[in-house]
Amino acid sequence: MKKGMVYIKNLMEVLILPIALLAVFAVATNGAFINSRILMTALRQSVMGTIVCLGLTLNLNMGMMNFAGGASMICGAVIGGNLAMATGSGVPGLIFFCLIIGVGLMTIQGGLYNAFRVPCVVLSLGLTMVYEAVPRIFYPEGCTLPIDMTKLALSPYCFIIMIVMCVAFYIITEYTVLGHNMKAIGENPAIAMGAGLNIDKVKLMSFILTGVFFSIGALMYVSKGSVDNVAAMGSMPVQMESFTGMFLGKFLGKNVNKAISVPVGVFSMKLLASGLTIVGLNSNMQTIIQGTILLVLLSYAANTGLIDKIKADREFAKMARARA
Amino acid sequence: MKKQLKKWTALLLCVAMVFVMAGCGNAGDGKDDGKKDGQKQEDETKLTDTTAADVDETLAKAPHFNITVMLGSFTDSQGVETKKALEYIEEHFNVTFNYVETSNTTENTIAAIETAVASDTDGIIGACVKTAACVQAAGDVPMVNQPDIGEAMTKELAGKENYLGSVCEDDYAQGYAAGKALYEAGCRKVCIARMTVGISESIDNRGLGFLDFVAEHDDMELLADNQSRGQYADAVATFASAFPEMDGIFCVIANDGVSQAMVTEGLVGSVKLATVGYASSDKQLLENGTLVYCTGGKAAITMTCFLALYNHLLDESGMIDGETKLITRNSMEIKSVEDFEAMEKYVVGDVPPYNAEEMMNMVHYFNEEFTAGDFAEICNNYTIDDLMSRRSK
Numbered sequence: 001m002k003k004g005m006v007y008i009k010n011l012m013e014v015l016i017l018p019i020a021l022l023a024v025f026a027v028a029t030n031g032a033f034i035n036s037r038i039l040m041t042a043l044r045q046s047v048m049g050t051i052v053c054l055g056l057t058l059n060l061n062m063g064m065m066n067f068a069g070g071a072s073m074i075c076g077a078v079i080g081g082n083l084a085m086a087t088g089s090g091v092p093g094l095i096f097f098c099l100i101i102g103v104g105l106m107t108i109q110g111g112l113y114n115a116f117r118v119p120c121v122v123l124s125l126g127l128t129m130v131y132e133a134v135p136r137i138f139y140p141e142g143c144t145l146p147i148d149m150t151k152l153a154l155s156p157y158c159f160i161i162m163i164v165m166c167v168a169f170y171i172i173t174e175y176t177v178l179g180h181n182m183k184a185i186g187e188n189p190a191i192a193m194g195a196g197l198n199i200d201k202v203k204l205m206s207f208i209l210t211g212v213f214f215s216i217g218a219l220m221y222v223s224k225g226s227v228d229n230v231a232a233m234g235s236m237p238v239q240m241e242s243f244t245g246m247f248l249g250k251f252l253g254k255n256v257n258k259a260i261s262v263p264v265g266v267f268s269m270k271l272l273a274s275g276l277t278i279v280g281l282n283s284n285m286q287t288i289i290q291g292t293i294l295l296v297l298l299s300y301a302a303n304t305g306l307i308d309k310i311k312a313d314r315e316f317a318k319m320a321r322a323r324a
Numbered sequence: 325m326k327k328q329l330k331k332w333t334a335l336l337l338c339v340a341m342v343f344v345m346a347g348c349g350n351a352g353d354g355k356d357d358g359k360k361d362g363q364k365q366e367d368e369t370k371l372t373d374t375t376a377a378d379v380d381e382t383l384a385k386a387p388h389f390n391i392t393v394m395l396g397s398f399t400d401s402q403g404v405e406t407k408k409a410l411e412y413i414e415e416h417f418n419v420t421f422n423y424v425e426t427s428n429t430t431e432n433t434i435a436a437i438e439t440a441v442a443s444d445t446d447g448i449i450g451a452c453v454k455t456a457a458c459v460q461a462a463g464d465v466p467m468v469n470q471p472d473i474g475e476a477m478t479k480e481l482a483g484k485e486n487y488l489g490s491v492c493e494d495d496y497a498q499g500y501a502a503g504k505a506l507y508e509a510g511c512r513k514v515c516i517a518r519m520t521v522g523i524s525e526s527i528d529n530r531g532l533g534f535l536d537f538v539a540e541h542d543d544m545e546l547l548a549d550n551q552s553r554g555q556y557a558d559a560v561a562t563f564a565s566a567f568p569e570m571d572g573i574f575c576v577i578a579n580d581g582v583s584q585a586m587v588t589e590g591l592v593g594s595v596k597l598a599t600v601g602y603a604s605s606d607k608q609l610l611e612n613g614t615l616v617y618c619t620g621g622k623a624a625i626t627m628t629c630f631l632a633l634y635n636h637l638l639d640e641s642g643m644i645d646g647e648t649k650l651i652t653r654n655s656m657e658i659k660s661v662e663d664f665e666a667m668e669k670y671v672v673g674d675v676p677p678y679n680a681e682e683m684m685n686m687v688h689y690f691n692e693e694f695t696a697g698d699f700a701e702i703c704n705n706y707t708i709d710d711l712m713s714r715r716s717k
Contacts, residue, residue: 032566033566035565035566037564037565037566038562038565038566040565041561041562041564041565042562044561045558045561045562136399140398140399140404140407141399141401141404142399142400144580144603144604144605147584147587147588147605150584150588153588154588224557224581224584224585225557225580225581225583225584225585225605226579226580226581226584226603226604228397228399228400228401229397229399229400230397230399231397231399231425231427232425232426232427232429232432233427234397234427237553237554273562274562274565274566277548277549277550277559277562277566278548278562278566278567280548280549282549282551283520283521283549283551284521286551287520
């Protein structure tokens with residue numbers, strides 16, 4: 001019973017941000033914001049970001065920041081989309097080709113990481129340029145799907161995909177040996193190695209799993225209709241869109257699995273963006289407000305230990321004074 | 325009798341050969357100074373009646389130039405169209421292009437210009453030249469820029485002889501025309517999806533043109549102004565969910581995602597769309613009356629830059645006004661399926677908006693009577709009708 005109450009309390013902690021945002025925008029728009037279509041649109045827009053965030057989180061949990069996510073998604077989306085059209089294999093072909101390409105790219109990245117021992121940030125930045133260039137060689141015009149191949153981005157398919165990916169993430173991180181090994185390496189690689197874990201193997205597996213998430217992200221991306229090729233780190237905005245949600249999810253999800261906090265974090269950011277547009281704020285103010293909210297929340301998250309320490313010190317001082 | 329017939333035939337063939345040789349000899353003399361009026365008339369006839377092979381032969385005789393062409397990206401729809409047009413030019417003219425993508429950042433532009441100068445390029449067609457430093461980086465290498473750099477910077481660069489000027493389309497006018505098209509289609513409650521202000525002046529101007537049109541019409545209301553870096557399809561979805569009363573959307577950049585969002589959000593039939601540029605799926609939206617305005621044929625901007633630069637390289641002919649240092653091209657408006665089909669056929673097809681012969685006629689070196697005024701007029705007359713009439717000839 002007590003465990004259940006704790007879980008509900010933790011869940012409420014996660015949900016407090018979107019609920020607060022809803023309340024603020026409901027007041028600002030005289031209730032017009034509480035509209036099922038607005039909420040469903042924000043939720044639909046957060047699907048791709050959520051899936052990419054979960055993929056990034058798998059790497060980040062092991063202390064690896066992967067900047068090649070956006071580029072691998074564009075590569076997978078452009079090549080996968082065009083191959084699916086060329087073979088006439090429709091949506092199943094699209095899923096297949098996106099998966100093959102996305103997993104392949106991340107497997108290469110994992111292999112290179114283990115082979116050269118280059119920091120993940122450096123390696124991923126280098127590979128970003130390669131991944132951006134590859135689809136331009138084969139399909140310089142990018143990829144535009146016919147409308148009958150874009151149904152995965154629509155309700156209910158997109159929500160089904162998001163739920164499947166969140167559940168998969170939850171199972172991987174909570175109920176598999178690999179998930180526990182990844183957590184152990186992320187917390188203390190030296191102890192993990194001492195305990196006999198094959199760090200290279202676990203890291204390679206984490207890249208492969210990240211590739212699966214990026215592949216599905218690419219699938220959702222191209223299912224929006226079209227993907228243009230980019231150059232010179234032009235893929236960064238695709239990934240950066242997810243970064244804020246990822247950090248927000250990390251902040252919100254201290255006591256719950258990221259499979260819950262990350263979607264809520266990404267959804268909150270989308271809700272904020274939609275709300276500020278509907279309220280009629282100009283772009284500069286929107287950016288300032290989004291940045292400020294994020295900064296306040298992340299600063300609070302980073303310093304929660306400090307706040308607890310100050311509280312404990314005060315308690316200790318109080319007790320000391322009482323004894324004196 | 326037979327012998328005599330052979331003699332006469334041989335004589336006739338000789339005379340014919342002399343005429344043919346004389347004709348060939350004249351083809352290369354088009355640039356000679358001191359021509360008589362009669363000869364000039366003959367040349368004019370030659371320019372209009374020449375075959376494709378003659379054009380290529382004439383163009384091939386001109387000196388060779390290496391030209392660096394910069395663009396934000398050669399892989400978006402405008403970039404692909406532009407590259408195709410440049411490849412066509414490379415095929416017919418005696419020039420070699422070096423393509424550089426700058427991602428529309430000043431840093432990349434300066435670096436690319438410096439590299440081009442170091443590699444002995446003969447001329448530069450620049451993009452995203454936002455500061456005088458970009459032009460200064462070119463040293464003495466002649467440079468034409470796209471799009472407009474603004475009045476203040478033009479004044480700042482007044483003394484730089486290598487800066488020949490800029491070529492642009494009137495982006496403000498396109499935004500204004502998009503507003504007008506929506507208004508004429510009966511839209512009164514509209515939304516705008518635009519690029520975050522400050523990234524690109526030319527794209528900002530599209531938004532300003534539209535907003536000014538809305539502000540000038542009391543019966544038109546702006547419901548929402550969404551600014552993002554490319555997330556226009558998401559903006560359409562947000563508008564659709566928040567403003568059921570909306571009847572028009574202006575998107576500053578055409579995008580297949582936006583076109584498809586109009587369908588997937590169920591806006592076809594109730595909301596009109598206007599964009600600058602076009603997406604491949606726009607034909608369907610024109611057919612069902614959703615799309616009321618878009619523009620195309622933007623490869624002509626870079627072609628104009630090339631012609632201005634090429635004229636300068638060949639005989640220092642100035643095709644851009646020395647004071648304003650600006651050519652503002654008319655934008656090709658597309659408002660119907662017929663317009664779109666014509667654009668697909670004549671702009672995106674194998675031959676770009678200006679074919680080799682038309683371009684040759686726009687080069688003073690080959691056509692001595694061609695002036696900067698003619699050049700400006702051609703740029704100003706650029707419409708889908710103009711293109712169709714040129715091709716029908």
